[in-house]
Amino acid sequence: MQAHTPGPALQPLLHDAVATLRAPAQAWSRPDGSMGAGGIDGVYVSDVRILRELSVTVDDRPIEHIATLQDAADRTRFVSLVRVLDGPGADPDVRATLTRAVSSSGAHHAFELTSRLPHPVSTRVRFVLEPSLDDVQVVKAGLAGGFPVVTVDGVRAGWSGDGVTATLEAPGARVAHSAGVLELGWDVEVPARGTVAVGFDLTATDAAAVVVAPGGRAPWTAPAAPADDRLARWIDRSLADLDALRLSTTATPGAEFVAAGAPWFLTLFGRDALWVARFLVPLGSGIPLGTLRTLAALQGTGVDPMTAEQPGKILHELRRGEFGIPGEGVVLPPRYFGTVDATALWICLLADLHRAGHPLDELREFRPALEAALAWMRDFGDSDGDGLLEYIDESGHGLSNQGWKDSGDSVQWRDGTLADGPVALCEVQAYAVEAALGGASLLDALGGDGAPWRAWAAQVTEAFRASFWVDTPEGRYPAIALDGAKRPVDTLTSNLGHLLGTGLLNADEERVVAAHLIAPSLASGFGLRTLSTGADGYWPLGYHIGSVWTHDTAIAVRGLAASGFADEAADLAEGLLRAAVAFDYRIPELYSGDAAADAPAPVPYPAACRPQGWSAASAIAVLAALPPRAD
Numbered sequence: 001m002q003a004h005t006p007g008p009a010l011q012p013l014l015h016d017a018v019a020t021l022r023a024p025a026q027a028w029s030r031p032d033g034s035m036g037a038g039g040i041d042g043v044y045v046s047d048v049r050i051l052r053e054l055s056v057t058v059d060d061r062p063i064e065h066i067a068t069l070q071d072a073a074d075r076t077r078f079v080s081l082v083r084v085l086d087g088p089g090a091d092p093d094v095r096a097t098l099t100r101a102v103s104s105s106g107a108h109h110a111f112e113l114t115s116r117l118p119h120p121v122s123t124r125v126r127f128v129l130e131p132s133l134d135d136v137q138v139v140k141a142g143l144a145g146g147f148p149v150v151t152v153d154g155v156r157a158g159w160s161g162d163g164v165t166a167t168l169e170a171p172g173a174r175v176a177h178s179a180g181v182l183e184l185g186w187d188v189e190v191p192a193r194g195t196v197a198v199g200f201d202l203t204a205t206d207a208a209a210v211v212v213a214p215g216g217r218a219p220w221t222a223p224a225a226p227a228d229d230r231l232a233r234w235i236d237r238s239l240a241d242l243d244a245l246r247l248s249t250t251a252t253p254g255a256e257f258v259a260a261g262a263p264w265f266l267t268l269f270g271r272d273a274l275w276v277a278r279f280l281v282p283l284g285s286g287i288p289l290g291t292l293r294t295l296a297a298l299q300g301t302g303v304d305p306m307t308a309e310q311p312g313k314i315l316h317e318l319r320r321g322e323f324g325i326p327g328e329g330v331v332l333p334p335r336y337f338g339t340v341d342a343t344a345l346w347i348c349l350l351a352d353l354h355r356a357g358h359p360l361d362e363l364r365e366f367r368p369a370l371e372a373a374l375a376w377m378r379d380f381g382d383s384d385g386d387g388l389l390e391y392i393d394e395s396g397h398g399l400s401n402q403g404w405k406d407s408g409d410s411v412q413w414r415d416g417t418l419a420d421g422p423v424a425l426c427e428v429q430a431y432a433v434e435a436a437l438g439g440a441s442l443l444d445a446l447g448g449d450g451a452p453w454r455a456w457a458a459q460v461t462e463a464f465r466a467s468f469w470v471d472t473p474e475g476r477y478p479a480i481a482l483d484g485a486k487r488p489v490d491t492l493t494s495n496l497g498h499l500l501g502t503g504l505l506n507a508d509e510e511r512v513v514a515a516h517l518i519a520p521s522l523a524s525g526f527g528l529r530t531l532s533t534g535a536d537g538y539w540p541l542g543y544h545i546g547s548v549w550t551h552d553t554a555i556a557v558r559g560l561a562a563s564g565f566a567d568e569a570a571d572l573a574e575g576l577l578r579a580a581v582a583f584d585y586r587i588p589e590l591y592s593g594d595a596a597a598d599a600p601a602p603v604p605y606p607a608a609c610r611p612q613g614w615s616a617a618s619a620i621a622v623l624a625a626l627p628p629r630a631d
Contacts, residue, residue: 008142009141009142009143010039010142011039011140011141011142011607012038012039012040012139012140012142012607013038013039013040013606013607014028014040014263014588014606014607014608014609014610015588015604015605015606015607015608016030016031016038017029017030017038017040017041018030018031018033018068018070018076019262019263019610019611020070020073020074020075020076020100020101020102020107021073021074021102021244021245021262021266021611022073022074022102022103022104022213022244023104023211023213023244023245023246023247023259023262023266024045024046024047024104024209024211024212024213024247024259024266024267025043025044025045025046025102025103025104025105025106025107025204026043026044026102026262026263026266027042027043027044027100027102027107028040028041028042028044028263029041029054029078029100031065031068031078032065032068032078032080033054033056033065033068033076033078033098033100034054034055034056035051035052035053035054035055036052036053036054036055036130039139039142040139040263041053041054042132042134042139043102043106043107043202044136044263044266045105045106045164045166045203045204045206046164046204046206046208046209046211046320047135047136047266047267047319047320048133048134048135048136048162048164048204048206048320049132049133049134049135049136049139050106050131050132050133050159050164050166050202050204051129051130051131051132051166051202052130052131052132052134052144053128053129053130053181054109054127054128054129054130055127055128056096056098056111056125056126056127056128057125057126057128058082058084058085058096058113058123058124058125058126059084059085059123059124060124060126061084063080063081063082063096064080064081064082064083065078065079065080066079066080066081067079072240072244073240073241073243073244073611074101074102074103074244075099075100075101075102076099076100077097077098077099077100078097078098078099078100079095079096079097080095080096080097080098081094081095081096082094082095082096082113085113085115085117085121085123085190087117093115093116093117094113094114094115094116094117094121094190095113095114096111096112096113096114097111097112097114098110098111099111099112103203104212104213105203105204105205106166106201106202106203106204107201107202108199108200108201108202109127109199109200109201109202110197110198110199111125111127111197111198111199112195112196112197113125113188113190113195113196113197114190114194114195115190115191115192115193115194115195116193117190117192117193118192118193119192120189120190120191120192120194121189121190122187122188122189122190123187123188123189123190124185124186124187124188125185125186125188125198126183126184126185126186127170127182127183127184127185127200128181128182128183129168129181129182129183129184130147130180130181130182131147131148131150131157131159131166131168131180131182132144132145132147132148133145133148133159133160133161133162133164133166135162135321136263136264137323137324137325139263140264140325141325141327147180148160148161150177150180150182152175152176152177152182154175155169155170155171155172155173155175156168156169156170156175157175157177157182162208163206163207163208163320164204164205164206164207164208165204165205165207166202166203166204167201167202167203167204168182168200168201168202169200169201170184170198170199170200170201171198171199171200172186172198173185173186173198173200174186184200186198206320208320208321209250209320210249210250210251210267210268210318210319210320210334211247211248211249211250211259211266211267211268211318212247212248212249212250212253213246213247213248214246214247214248214253214256218239218242218243218246218286219256219284219286219287219290220239220280220283220284220286220287221283221284222235222239222283223235223282223283223620223623226623226626226628227628228577230577230580230581231577231580231619231622231623231626233580233585234577234580234585234587234619234622235619235620235623236585237584237585237586237616237619238585238586238616238617238618238619238620239616239619241586241611241616242258242276242280242611242613242616242617244611245258245259245261245262245266245611245613245616246258246259246287247259247266247267247268248290248294249268249294249297249298249318251297251298252293252294252297254290255289255290255291255293255294255297256286256287256290256291256294257273257276257277257287257290257291257294257295258272258273258276258277258280258287258291258613258617259273259613260272260273260317260609260612260613260614261589261609261610261611261612261613261614261615262609262610262611262612263609264609265317265609265612267317267318267319267320268294268295268315268317268318269316269317270295270314270315270316270317270339270342270345270346271316271339271341271342271345271404272613272614273291273294273295273613274291274295274314274342274345274346274348274349275345275551275555275614275617276291276613276614276616276617277290277291277292277349278345278348278349278352279554279614279617279618279620279621279624280617280620281349281352281353281356282356282620282623282624283620285353285356285358285362288349288352288353289353289362291349292346292349292350292353292366292369295314295315295342295346296346296366296369298314298315298318298335299312299313299314299315299369299372299373300312300313300314300315300337300376305394305395306333306395307333307335307336307337307395308336308337308338308339308393308394308395308398308402309335309337310337310376310380311372311375311376311379311380312343312369312372312373312374312375312376312379312380313337313342313343313373313376313380314337314339314342314343314345314346314373315335315336315337315339315342316336316337316338316339316342316399316402317332317336318334318335318336319332319334319336320334321334322334323336328408329397330397330398330399331397332397332398332399336398338391338393338395338398338399338402339402339403340381340389340390340391340402340403340425340428341402341403341404341425341427341428341431343373343376343377343381343435344373344377344381344389344428344431344432344434344435345431345435346369346373347370347373347374347435347436347438347439348431348434348435348438350363350366350370350438350439350442351434351435351437351438351439351441351442352438354438354441354442354445355438360445360446363442363446364446367443367446367448370439370442370443371443371448373435373439374435374436374439374453377389377432377435377436377456378456381432383422384422386463386486387459387460387462387463388424388429388460388463388464388467388482389424389425389428389429389432389460390421390422390423390424390482391403391421391422391423391425392421392422392423392484393421400421401423403423403425403427403428404427404552405495405530405544407543407544409537409542409543409544409545410530410543410544410545411423411425411480411481411483411489412489412491412535412537412545413489413490413491414472414490414491414534414535414536415536415537416535416536416537419481419483419484419489420483420484420485421483421484422484423481423482423483423484424481424482425480425481425495426464426468426478426479426480426481426495426496426498426499427495427498427499429460429463429464429468429504430498430499430502430503430504430505431498431502432457432460433457433460433461433464433502433503433504434502434503434504436453436454436456436457436460437453437454437457437503439453440452440453440454440457457503460504461503461504464478464504465509467482467486467488468482468488469488470488470490472490472492473534474492474521474532474534475492475512475516476512477492477496477512477513477516478496478499478513479491480493480495491531491532491535491537492516492521492522492531492532492534492535493530493531493532494517494522494528494529494530494531494549494552494553494556496513496516496517496556497513497517497528497552497553497555497556497559497560498555498556498559499513499559500513500514500556500559500560500562500563500565501558501559501561501562501563502559510563510565514560514563514565514568517556517560517568517572518568518571518572520533520595521533521534523571523572523575524548524575524593524594524595524596524602525575525578525595525596525597526548526575526576526578526579526582526591526594526596526602527548527549527550527552527553527572527575527576527579527591527602528548528549528552528553528556528572528575529546529547529548529593530542530544530545530546530547530548530549530552530593531544531545531546531593533546533593538593540592540593540594540603541592541593541603541605542593543590543605546593547590547591547592547593547605548575548579548590548591548592548593548602549589549590549615550576550579550587550588550589550590550612550614550615550618551612551614551615551617551618551621553572553575553576553618554576554614554617554618554621554622554625555621556572557569557572557573557576557621557622557625557626558621558624558625560572560625561625561626562625566627569625569626570626573622573625573626575596576618576622577622578596578601578602579591579602580619582601582602583602583604586610586611586616587610587615587616587618588604588605588608588609588610588612588615589605589608589609589610589612589615590605590608591603591604591605591608592604592605
């Protein structure tokens with residue numbers, strides 16, 4: 001027989017996995033509750049996987065899964081049959097329920113056997129577990145670490161490394177460890193027409209943690225239920241997920257923000273947290289203020305090309321340690337500033353609160369950070385003085401693209417050729433104009449002088465109008481970007497949706513953009529494609545080159561509504577509602593750009609994260625953008 005040669009390590013697929021979470025902890029499994037068959041499977045705390053395999057048997061035989069019930073973001077029940085214990089007849093007599101409840105420090109597993117038999121049944125319950133200490137970046141690369149040293153003391157077991165200490169406690173169990181595997185065993189008697197339960201707790205502490213779970217209830221007020229039942233159900237599921245994604249940093253524990261998403265981004269990401277907070281402004285100021293305070297506390301003060309820090313710049317991401325992407329040459333420091341848009345978005349969020357009527361005295365604390373952020377846009381964001389904001393990775397090991405489409409192939413010409421940097425993205429110019437105008441109004445209200453920033457916004461607008469518009473076989477529209485030679489990169493993309501309602505475009509220009517956003521080349525019927533079907537590089541399962549991103553479409557819906565294009569906003573929103581139904585109201589980070597005319601439901605992007613902060617918050621953005629439906 002020919003020996004099998006292992007293939008390359010591959011990033012785990014997520015589309016068929018069950019996620020249960022309470023940040024900064026999460027658990028991923030197969031639909032039957034077992035762990036190990038999928039590369040993502042396991043229990044994680046603070047970006048470290050502390051358990052990678054889990055299986056359960058009764059009478060040393062597998063049980064038969066029949067249902068997965070997701071009661072809440074942090075609680076899932078896996079229901080199975082135990083037919084090896086049944087009496088005669090076709091009806092099942094004994095059922096098993098594995099309940100997984102995730103807290104911010106780990107996961108509790110309860111296993112119940114329930115019988116309708118008229119007599120007691122004696123049996124054996126056995127869990128087999130494989131402890132680990134895998135960093136999430138290793139898991140994402142499709143790899144796994146070795147076996148940690150495990151100590152067993154009665155019904156307790158423990159293992160530790162790299163600042164993480166994991167503890168397992170299984171009351172009443174026989175606990176044994178051999179060859180890297182923990183075995184928990186119970187001899188039980190299921191009462192006649194009764195239930196017996198066993199279980200174990202797995203928790204961990206992390207001495208290197210940079211994020212923690214906030215205390216108390218979610219700081220928002222749920223909106224009144226809309227008439228559209230699909231939107232109402234999407235909102236309910238989204239608010240539950242957003243609650244489970246809440247975090248604070250260890251440096252500012254009183255300020256809450258929403259983590260970017262599970263499994264890879266269960267921490268602070270500036271851009272993601274800011275868009276979530278902007279979407280949530282209609283529900284109250286708790287998350288918006290917490291997000292502003294968290295990021296202001298981490299605002300750049302010096303110049304460091306290795307971390308991309310610059311004075312006034314807003315952070316991109318925060319990790320417990322260095323974060324690498326094996327095979328891609330990307331190694332990011334724990335505090336990484338490689339984002340061109342978060343600084344402007346921070347100002348936009350502050351301006352959102354001002355426009356929403358938040359008390360001026362409570363916004364006064366942010367004036368120093370506001371002035372520093374405005375100055376960053378002018379002095380560092382526009383690195384070559386051409387009146388536009390651009391980016392390039394100076395470290396050699398950071399992100400090559402630093403807008404929200406941060407994959408390596410996201411900025412490409414119509415023929416599929418990749419653009420060379422430095423890159424000036426179209427939406428970043430829109431954010432900058434909106435930030436300068438909103439920041440100017442707030443400065444005026446605080447007793448400062450906003451006039452220079454209005455003038456600066458006018459200069460950016462003029463530079464954009466002179467250089468971004470292109471004429472192509474798909475029509476006239478703003479290019480996705482200017483490349484390093486200041487040539488407009490001529491692809492038609494969803495980035496256009498981010499330009500609306502910002503002050504960058506005039507009414508005629510907004511009308512042109514609105515028409516493109518609902519045209520079949522971009523609008524799939526399930527949302528907005530990231531790249532037009534008319535581009536050579538289009539691929540419906542391309543990460544940023546043809547897929548649909550929920551938040552991206554929601555931003556376009558928001559912009560269309562703000563610019564007076566109510567019908568167009570409703571059309572795109574309808575696509576998201578169709579997707580919400582298909583994904584059981586937990587819309588993932590992204591999904592296929594296949595046309596709704598060709599498929600009854602969107603095809604999952606198999607590596608998409610879920611729940612994802614800005615995907616969940618998109619439900620609130622859609623609600624705010626659509627007019628109330630008449631009963």
